[in-house]
Amino acid sequence: MKHVSILVPEEAVLVSIADPRYLFATVNDFLEAAGKPALFQVQLIGLRKDVPLNNGLFSVHADATIYDLKKTDLIIIPALGSVDLKRSLELNSAYIPWLVQQHRNGAEVASLCVGAFLLASTGLLNGKECSSHWKTAPEFREMFPEVTLVDGRIITEEKGLYSSGGATSYWNLLLYLVEKYTSREIAILTAKLFALEIDRKSQSPFIMFNGQKKHEDEPIRLAQEFIEDNLSEKISVDELAVKFAIGRRHFDRRFKKATNNTPAEYIQRVKVEAAKKLLEIGKKNVNEVMYEVGYSDTKSFRMVFRKITGLSPQDYRNKYNNEVLEA
Incomplete structure (x- = not known):
């Protein structure tokens, strides 16, 4: 039998504790219905036995504390719910040496959503890839530069x-x-019971691009604003470098350092984000939207759109536009 430890961190998201517990219990039911023994022994593990969540609105009773549990096989780190993730990590810092030791002892560790911040705090992810919520990507990269964040990936x-x-x-x-x-x-049985799409690999269609501007490089910030204010124009990186009086190679380096995107990537992402919003509302077709965001080549637009969202422009419109859905 595999021992599964679901952590109950301070300021955790309640459903990301309850859902794994329910899912593993359901899998045990499936196995027993098939004449096989239950596989998972699931426990909630906290720093203390009773952990208040949502400013005391809920309280979760842990089955054991990290000080009681010496050995486990799989640790689930749920999502952290606080907007102040640095504070959440401080509140849960006692988990860090325990997680490191358990992993050294052979335990596997899985983080859910922004639970990745707690996992990354252990240093175990240094030099490795990690996924998390796309919205917290800039903060994650700033806090954990040694971890390769792949924010479009599901797993x-x-x-x-x-x-x-x-x-x-x-x-x-x-x-x-x-x-x-x-x-x-x-x-597959589990996916069907919970009405889940199995093997979903990308969260790209859900990402809303909001250019990283929390930096101190004022000319680069002005370049970002220029790109965003001139969506319908064909903007070249050479023109931007000249406009802001920075050598091309130096401009590329500064832009990448400040925004985590090359200038060309940034232009593409801004245009595609604008195109997504136009495709979500109104009656404009794909070609009309394409021209509005400064593309004139259909093949190029569709290629860039698919690269960023994982969908073709038409599939995206069909998925999110109410007028299409109601037709």
């Missing part, structure tokens, strides 16, 4: 360390773990 796995994308994306990681520990058949 990462490396050397017994797992992470998931934002919000309900964690269900896909849980399904992935179920399949790994049991079988494809049980994972």
